[in-house]
Amino acid sequence: MHMYLFFFLLGRMAILNGLAFLIPLLCAFSWGEPAYLYFGPSMAVTLVLGGLMMGFGRRHSKQLGVAGGAWYMVLVWVMLGGVGMLPYLFSGALPVADAFFESISAYTTVGLSCAVGPAGDVPRSLVLWHGLMEWLGGLNFILLMVTIIPQVSGCFGLTLSVHQSISFSPMLGRMDIAARQVGKIYAAITVLSILAYLLAGLSLFDACTSAFRSISTSGDAPFSFMSGGNPALEWACAFSMLLACGNFLLYWKSFERRDLKSAFQDTELRVFLGVLLGTAFLVSFHLWKMGVYDGADSxxxxxxxxxxxxxTSGFITADVSAWPDFDKFILLLIVFVGGCIGSATGGLRVMRFIVLFKIAAQEMRHLLHPRMVISLKVSGVPVDMKIISRVLSYFFLFMAVFFVSTIIISLSGMTPLQSMGVAAGCLTSAGATAHLFGVVEFSAEPAWLKAYCAFLMILGRLEIFSFLIVLQTAAQAFKRRW
Incomplete structure (x- = not known):
């Protein structure tokens, strides 16, 4: 395993997050908050840690192996959770277990929280830092998606989305090129989201923090502005969430070719929009039919x-826990689908469901015509058997982890439905599924449950296979040693 490059990449991510502390630090000084007491030490610790790791990895080989990539994907989230919780600890806002849970929840864009009390009791600098963690977490996942995940899991369906202009490679130079390209798109749609919120009437501070949550699909954190009765704000949020659901690689391809029309020829995007409109109509009609709202509000x-x-954003502007069970279960099920592959959303992604449905259709045709040779294609791209096998394996593992986690979470005293909501929220990065069944915050939950949920949040962002590779390499190292 190439340890030098592994530490170099970890150090670089730590330094990026250390520099991000400057933003809430400077803002807090302008607001008269004692930010130097918690952001200053946090920044110093993070930069020193990043510098040490980059110094250790300066002799890297410029190529990352599969095992090294898997270890990086696991430990980068743990490291981010560790440095992200420092302001909460230094400020005394949260104890250690709650601070780590809060930090991991923000970086993995889940949106569950241990914070209690009204948002006005929390320093604005901490609110800003919470939003920055969510935005940086979304960026980190996108960067992993176009650099390391393809090497660890064989693209896992990513190359089926479009004929990419980005070359997936374990070489550091090509990884940097892909990261810059996608990073520019991420920054651009963030700016568009901020403008939309400003036009909806928010202040610059609220527009920025809301855009951070929308583009990263982190959803309705406890410090969120969201409240019902403001259609302009809801449409600005919907516009931002739609942007975040798309394939960022597809955005880059359309930008390069100056051809937006080609984006709508993508099979995954069309299926995503079709499912969105169909499901929205179904839920709206049922809400109206049951007399929950009038036609326009429904x-x-x-x-x-x-x-x-x-x-998998989870913004909530109405009391969805009081909705009919049919609508709540539709919302619970749809988080498992998620947005397009290559986006910051969670869930299994639309592309994988397309492959699963095509596999089922192919098997039905084989039953009717056993001698027929059928090639499975998506958007005209042949689907390799290796990808089919991995999609099927991932679907099984994802659902197995979900059901086992539901049982484990129920040991805390939650009802079966609440346990399902929490497990689904942690795995799909849509913490609002817990809100569907009355779980609003985690401050009163036992420490072991917070630790397990934090593990599930990381596992959901690892796409499971990376964690299995880490377990395998650790077991092999243990056997060699003993």
Whole structure:
């Protein structure tokens, strides 16, 4: 395993997050908050840690192996959770277990929280840092998606989305090129989201923090501005969530070719939009039919919340826990689908469901015509048997982890439905599924449950296979030693 490059990449990510502390630090000074007491030490510790790791890895080989990539994907989230919780510890806002849970939840864009009390009791600098962690977490996942995940899991369906202009390679130079390209798109749609929120009437501070949560699909954290009765704000949020659901590689391809029309020829995007509109109509109609809202409010709230859960953002502008069970279960199920592959959303992703449905259709045709030779294609791209095998394996592992986690979480005293909501929220990065069944915050939950949920959040962002590779390499190292 190439340890030098492994530490070099970890150190670089630590330094990026250390420099990010400057933003809330400077803002807090301008607001008269004692930021130097918690952001100053946090920045110093993170930069020193990053510098030490980069110094250790300066002799790297410029190529990352599969095992090294898997270890990096696991430990980068743990490291981010560790440095992200420092301001909460130094400020005394949260104890250690709660601070780590809060940090991991933000970086993995889940949106569950241990914070209690009204948002006005929290320093604005900490609110800003929470939003920055979510934005950086979304960026980190996108960077992993176009650099390391393809090497660890064989692209896992990513190359089926479009004929990419980005070359997936374990070489550091090509990884940097891909990261810069996708990073520019991520920054650009963040700016568009900020502008949309400003036009909806938010202040610059609220527009920025709301854009951070929308583009990273982190959803409705406890410090969120979201409240019902403001259609302009909901449409600005919906616009931002739609941008975040798309394939960032597809955005880059359309930008390079100056051809937006080609983006709508993508099979995954068309299926995503079709499922969104169909599900939104179904939920809206049922809300109206059951007399929960009138026609206009049913359409507005139905579309907004379906998009919110579909994108695994989880913004909530109505009391969805009081909705009919049919609508709540639709919202719960749709988070498992998620957005397009190559986006910051969670879930299994639309592309993998397309492959699963095509596999089922192919088997049905084989039953009718056993001698027929059928080639499985998506958007005209042949699907390799290796990808089919990995999609099937991933689907099984994902659902197995979900059901086992539901049982484990129920040991804390939660009801079966609450346990399902929490497990689904942690694995799909849509913490609002817990809100569907009345779980609002985690401050009163036992420490072991917070630790297990933090593990699930990381596992959901690892796409499971990376964690299995880490376990395998650790077991092999243990056998060699003993």
């Amino acid at each position: 359409l507005r709230l139905g579309f907004f919340h379906v998009l919110s859960f579909y994108s």
